[in-house]
Amino acid sequence: MKTTLEIKRLNAINAFNKADENGKKLLKDLFGSNTFNLNYKDIKSYEDACAFLGKEPVDFEELNDTLENNGFEPLPEHEIAYKKLEIIAKALNFGWCPNWADFDECKYYPWFDIKKETPAGVGGADGGAALGVSVLPSNHVASHSTASCGGALASKNREIAIYFGNQFAEIWKSYLLPLR
Structure with a gap:
């Protein structure tokens, strides 16, 4: 026993x-x-989110090498970013999942402003063209927002959504603005 x-x-x-x-x-x-x-601000990286959830972080570079070596297409940057954001969202929300059947439950997303100049801490784009992603506070719920975002990336409150956007801006940028 x-x-x-x-x-x-x-x-x-x-x-x-x-x-x-x-x-x-x-x-x-x-x-x-x-x-x-618990403090969601203790989660500062994809690896922190994995550790919180008791998961081993995926080595996406190694995964893509394995896919290519076996004749498959590697995962594109935006799909890798989405998978990371999905794990991070689950950790930041401490396992909370949005109930899409409950129209009274608010769901929140980071709201981004995409600018030609590069804001501090967020990288530029290919070809020397500067492109940045900034997080804007929002009081909109998902049903009133004009932005589109995967349902698994919702946050249970405004503060977590803002932190999610700011702390993980580089990953959001890879998801929203993949280099082609």
């Missing part, structure tokens, strides 16, 4: 979020209260 039980942190957090006060106390007693002291 196994004497050790392993549980992913995200599963414990999801249980904690659904538990009543007695359940929350029990979970804190079992796992320690620090397990549930």
Whole structure:
């Protein structure tokens, strides 16, 4: 008989979020209260998001080499960026998933301003042409926004959406403005 039980942190957090006060106390007693002291700002990279979710980061360069060596097309830059953003969104939202059947639930996205000049911290485009992505605060919910974004990239609140856009601007840029 196994004497050790392993549980992913995200599963414990999801249980904690659904538990009543007695359940929350029990979970804190079992796992320690620090397990549930979460700050999305601690997630600063794709690798941090993977670690939070208990996943091994994908080495996309190695994956593309394997695909090419076996006669397949490598994943394009925007698909790699999307996969990274999907993992990051899940970590930043602590496992929260938008309920698209609930029209009263707000969902938030980073709102970007694409400019010809390059803002600080965001790289330029090919051919010497400067192209940058800046995050703008937004009070719009997904249904009132004119921007389009994958549903898995929604955030549960405005603050997380703004952080998601600012902290991961380079990945968003690769997703939204792939070099062709």
